[in-house]
Amino acid sequence: MTAAAIDARGLGKDFGAVRALDRLDLEIRDGEFFGLLGPNGAGKTTAVHLLATLLAPSRGTARVAGHDVVREGLAVRRSIGLVFQDTTLDRDLTVGENLRFAARLWSLPDRVARPRIDTLLRQFELRERRDDPVRTLSGGMRRAADIARGILHEPRILFLDEPTAGLDPRARRSLWEQIRALRAASGLTVLLTTHYVEEAEPCDRVAVLDRGRLAALGTPPELKQAVGATSLEEAFLAHTGHHLAETDGG
């Protein structure tokens, strides 16, 4: 039995006259590693924020972990973890204080939170930095702490919104290593947004988003096959008619 982790039907969002997301139909299975690929401004972040109940949809519906994003916002937020593009950690608090703050926001009792925080800090190689203010951490460490914060409450579904933006190659590699380990250990559903084609390559399935519209959907091999492309980069070009970088507004 594979219940849909995420089920969006005609989900859309306008900001004034700007149509950020047109009508998104998406079904993500439990345990799937799903990629949302597209240039900046394609509507990826809008889609994630709609699914995370941070935005109210202009049209359509979506269920996340079986809960309606409009009517059951609390239940949705209880079952998801979201790592934002930019850090959400309090720079003036230490790594440990930030995680403790998050644990309280998620109403985790201390006796549950404490061992979990210890484990996560070890897993993300942050143990020595536990009592340092986040301000003093490198970008890669900060991102690792962000992800630790995002999975502290053991969500069913994890949203990673451009998690590698601004990281150097080494930090990037270690991040992917950690995400792989996490998925292997817990069967976590992951929805990743990225504008790097190579990051979408290991995904089970990829949705190509372009100017607020779903341009293509399938496994990476399927996407390539459909247009006779040898790389996902080529496939993206064929599916959208332009390069990823072309609409990259920065």
Place this chain on the structure above:
Amino acid sequence: MGAVYGIVAREFVRFLRQRGRVLASIGRPFVWLVFAGGGFAAVFAGRNEIDYRVYMAPGLLGMVVMFGSLLAALSTVTDREAGVLRMVLVAPIRRSTVAFGKALGATLLGTAQAIVVAAILLPCVQLRPTLAGMLLGLVALVLSGLALGALGVVLAASIRSIENFAGVMNFVVFPMLFLSGALYPVRHLGPVLRTVAYVNPLAYGAGYGGELPAPLDCAALVLFAIVGLAVAAPLLGREGGVTRAAFRDRR
């Protein structure tokens, strides 16, 4: 409630770590006492045989609570700019809980500052309140803090960035201070200013502003707090704060 405790605890940790803020909050009332107090005392000297500094002391405590709570609540703006507010908004808690947590943190922080200041200030001006007076004062401080904390969250949720702080100071904080009765009795003012004083939460907290009986003052403060929180909750979760700004930049 874990989330409220978490929000309040973070407020205290942050405050104690900002040494400048701690010193400013403790030192500010004494600057007023020496400079404003000295000036007004000279003007009022011999009028009705009340030492102006004694008149001023309770009002200064009100001022400490006002600055303490308002500034703490206004830190919601910083939370939004730094991204911390997103962590809070994506947590499984209601917007009203977030608003209440912020206002409660502001209240307790403001009250704690006022208690520390009172311990130094009251002996300085040789004011020895009775036990009942102290208790009533404490209630007034807590309720003023809650009303002002709620107002601060509303302001923070409505203003876009820290740059608007100056506007808040000039057009909200200072009028509120002057129309509170903390520095001079409000009853001598003209009808317009006196009317404005009635919508000033600090006037009720300072007690001698509206010349109302204490229970009415308290009721007014509670009303301010409830209305403030009710207004603040939906404003906090407003989508503008979360995605829209980021989205606009990108287009």
